[in-house]
Amino acid sequence: MADDLINLMADLKEQEALTIVKRRLDVGEDPLLILDDSRKAMEIVGKRFAANEYFIPELVYSGEIAKEIAELVRPRLSHAQDIKRLGKVIIGTVSGDIHDIGKNIVSFMLDIAGFEVYDIGIDQGPQSFIDKIQQTGAPIVGLSGLLTLAFDSMKVTVDAIKDAGLRDNVKIMIGGGQMNDEIRKYTGADAFGADAMAGVALAKQWTGIK
Numbered sequence: 001m002a003d004d005l006i007n008l009m010a011d012l013k014e015q016e017a018l019t020i021v022k023r024r025l026d027v028g029e030d031p032l033l034i035l036d037d038s039r040k041a042m043e044i045v046g047k048r049f050a051a052n053e054y055f056i057p058e059l060v061y062s063g064e065i066a067k068e069i070a071e072l073v074r075p076r077l078s079h080a081q082d083i084k085r086l087g088k089v090i091i092g093t094v095s096g097d098i099h100d101i102g103k104n105i106v107s108f109m110l111d112i113a114g115f116e117v118y119d120i121g122i123d124q125g126p127q128s129f130i131d132k133i134q135q136t137g138a139p140i141v142g143l144s145g146l147l148t149l150a151f152d153s154m155k156v157t158v159d160a161i162k163d164a165g166l167r168d169n170v171k172i173m174i175g176g177g178q179m180n181d182e183i184r185k186y187t188g189a190d191a192f193g194a195d196a197m198a199g200v201a202l203a204k205q206w207t208g209i210k
């Protein structure tokens, strides 16, 4: 059924894809596997876009389907018992970038794991991150971005946090489609997370939780 979902989503067959998701949830499948298939389908969409087989409307539509799937899956992920005990995390998509499907998944996985999440949204400049760090005292910041231009936005954000004298107070992780450890080095962030679970693992590690 995994391949079915990936192909249906990549082919933008909205209703069929949603039906499969509901069926998989009803038989008690791990919701994380469904999110992972959704991500794989979006990779195919991205490739078709790059190959000029898909255009902006298809990108938009695929984004809507991914959001609907995330909404179906969300209630099936069980919340941590001792909620909000793990600490605060700020997350946002950096300046110039409006992609938020992945960020939202990271955000709700952190929330479900028991973190107090401050999601500041998309296209956020360095000052928004600085203001939120000062306002909340959060020791962890997550920067999301999918565009090549986000590499620089991330670097500028990390530098600005440093210039504001806050760098020693926060651990910074980056993530999103094209990010990797090389880019992490370029931005000056502390870690790169390949997916939402990696983001949760890093946040736990930095707060000393096993």
Ligand code: B12
Pocket (backbone or CB within 6 Å): 038, 039, 042, 043, 044, 045, 046, 047, 049, 050, 056, 059, 060, 062, 063, 066, 096, 097, 098, 099, 100, 101, 102, 103, 105, 106, 141, 142, 143, 144, 145, 146, 147, 148, 149, 173, 174, 175, 176, 177, 178, 192, 193, 194, 195, 196, 197, 198, 199
């Ligand atoms: C859907 C989509 C859109 C939608 C976004 C809808 C939305 N609300 O987000 C819309 C239509 C708006 C869009 C617009 C554009 N897009 Co677009 N888009 C995509 C697409 C197909 C899928 C992205 C996605 O949602 N993936 C699924 C999620 C679940 O994966 P993810 O974001 O990677 O997140 C996971 C991990 O990376 C990680 N993660 C994410 N963030 C973080 C943060 C932290 C801290 C951590 C630890 C982990 C983490 O966890 C997530 C869950 O596992 C990608 C293709 C691709 N392969 O990524 C192109 C893609 C990113 N887009 C692209 C382009 C070019 C654009 C446009 C410039 C197109 C245009 N000409 O207008 C605009 C840019 C607008 C802007 N200023 O941002 C290019 C970027 C190329 C580049 N080198 O910069 C891509 C790669 C397509 C391509 N192959 O050409 N896009």
